[in-house]
Amino acid sequence: xxxxxxLIHRYLRSSKRFPHVWCPGxxxxxxxxxxxxxxxxxxxxxxxxxxxxxxxxxxxxxxYLDFNTLHTTHGRALTFATxxxxxxxxxxxxxxxxxxxxxxxxxxxxxxxxxxxxDITTIIVNNQIYGMTGGQASPTTPFGLATASSPYGHLEHxxxxxxxxxxxxAVFVARxxxxxxxxxxxxxxxxxxxxxxxxxxxxxPCVTHFGKMTGMGSPVDMMRWQKDNAVPFEKAREMxxxxxxNKIVTGVLVDIGKPTFHEEHAxxxxxxx
Amino acid sequence: xDDHGSTGILLWTREAHGATILPGGSDRNCQMNRVxxxxxxCKKCGICVAFCPRGxxxxxxxxxxxxxxxxxxxxCRWCELRCPDFAIVVQKDEHTDNA
Ligand SMILES: Cc1ncc(C[n+]2csc(CCOP(=O)(O)OP(=O)(O)O)c2C)c(N)n1
Ligand code: SF4
Ligand code: SF4
Ligand code: SF4
Ligand SMILES: [Mg+2]
Numbered sequence: 001x002x003x004x005x006x007l008i009h010r011y012l013r014s015s016k017r018f019p020h021v022w023c024p025g026x027x028x029x030x031x032x033x034x035x036x037x038x039x040x041x042x043x044x045x046x047x048x049x050x051x052x053x054x055x056x057x058x059x060x061x062x063x064y065l066d067f068n069t070l071h072t073t074h075g076r077a078l079t080f081a082t083x084x085x086x087x088x089x090x091x092x093x094x095x096x097x098x099x100x101x102x103x104x105x106x107x108x109x110x111x112x113x114x115x116x117x118x119d120i121t122t123i124i125v126n127n128q129i130y131g132m133t134g135g136q137a138s139p140t141t142p143f144g145l146a147t148a149s150s151p152y153g154h155l156e157h158x159x160x161x162x163x164x165x166x167x168x169x170a171v172f173v174a175r176x177x178x179x180x181x182x183x184x185x186x187x188x189x190x191x192x193x194x195x196x197x198x199x200x201x202x203x204x205p206c207v208t209h210f211g212k213m214t215g216m217g218s219p220v221d222m223m224r225w226q227k228d229n230a231v232p233f234e235k236a237r238e239m240x241x242x243x244x245x246n247k248i249v250t251g252v253l254v255d256i257g258k259p260t261f262h263e264e265h266a267x268x269x270x271x272x273x
Numbered sequence: 274x275d276d277h278g279s280t281g282i283l284l285w286t287r288e289a290h291g292a293t294i295l296p297g298g299s300d301r302n303c304q305m306n307r308v309x310x311x312x313x314x315c316k317k318c319g320i321c322v323a324f325c326p327r328g329x330x331x332x333x334x335x336x337x338x339x340x341x342x343x344x345x346x347x348x349c350r351w352c353e354l355r356c357p358d359f360a361i362v363v364q365k366d367e368h369t370d371n372a
Binding site: 001005006178 | 364
């Protein structure tokens, strides 16, 4: 295995200031390493990677990487990415979004990209909160949690993002935590190889807001929580809904084949010409 | 895309950032895995210390991780993989039977 810091130097932009902007112990940094390792392992050339993000702490990830990158508007990363994929089909298009970015303002783009089966790998950083704007509740915030926008407890029930995109038609769906880093590298690698709309939901601690609001405290406590509460899909199938309360179900949830939007689009072009 | 308006310090080096190097450093003869911490990038989150399966690392008085028990290191790289800031690197000694 190559050393991560060495690899990172090959892919980081030299014009950026380091250490990076994320808080101490924030899970997004661990994801950054995992993404770089998976891309390197997949043997893609830097010029063939197109990294697109929206706005949020997670949305800052592509800023640091020396690929083709596009930092778009909040919630709209998938719309830009769809255009890029259709115009330049040879590019490996990867989208990085936060839970708010992906499932709140960008929720419709998410489900319709999955339904359409556009050939894009989407990485959703689920820290269960709006990190960048100061800890407001997102569509994945647990019921009852007091947040900056729900001081008396959150009145809404959370989305299960992986199940949502499965139902919407994604051909590859996996969930991992940043604590289970080797599994994270592996599922990102699988998602990159997959043709069609692939999604990796990454559970990544927002230490500063989610940590404070849940009373979980330090980065170490939050990582330990992931360690203690992750359950593989296979095992989860035999567990009851009560037993699965507050657990993180991890692993590959969906891996199926379906014609991609681009393939069908190309076929129509040939036939109609 | 903004870049915080600054020139970056991309390459951390031992010299520039006061890395903790195990006894012997790079010219040591004995075979063992070497763990280096680059204080210039480390944010003292404690993750590497907490999850090293062999208790190789402790937190020093300055809050930075410290290699306190080098002989126990198996070169598993979990500290490196989980560091959010790429501030710790493991030089695995391929000949060690400490795996
Ligand atoms: C159109 C628009 N609406 C709202 C915002 C404010 N805003 C910036 S980031 C963000 C949410 C961030 O949460 P998430 O997407 O989960 O990313 P995180 O910071 O947690 O990684 C919001 C609401 C914005 N920038 N643009
Ligand atoms: S606010 Fe939360 S998500 Fe944003 S960098 Fe800090 S810990 Fe990470
Ligand atoms: S390589 Fe493994 S054993 Fe060695 S310090 Fe890192 S986590 Fe501990
Ligand atoms: S995990 Fe990285 S940033 Fe955190 S204390 Fe260890 S070396 Fe420093
Ligand atoms: Mg978020």
